[in-house]
Amino acid sequence: MGALRKVLVTVAAMGAGAVVGSALFALVTPGELQKQALLKEIPEQHRQHRDEKAHTQRLVMSTLQEATATQENVAWRKNWMGGGGRGAV
Numbered sequence: 001m002g003a004l005r006k007v008l009v010t011v012a013a014m015g016a017g018a019v020v021g022s023a024l025f026a027l028v029t030p031g032e033l034q035k036q037a038l039l040k041e042i043p044e045q046h047r048q049h050r051d052e053k054a055h056t057q058r059l060v061m062s063t064l065q066e067a068t069a070t071q072e073n074v075a076w077r078k079n080w081m082g083g084g085g086r087g088a089v
Helices: 002-028 032-040 047-069
Strands: none
Touching: none
């Protein structure tokens, strides 16, 4: 009888925890209007950010293409991004 009581108490405690967790999740989950507002704030939605990202990708691709065309280690150049030194230190 003691084992059955222990199992029931454990199941009740786990159920109560699940109910509390579900209620908290429902409270903090944003509604549809909040989701739409959040989606408008995504950086990829702004033209300037998209242009900067595309420019960065072009620079990376040109560096990779140059690196494949030469035997030189382009990552250790003194002035490969306009700054001095060895890499991004």
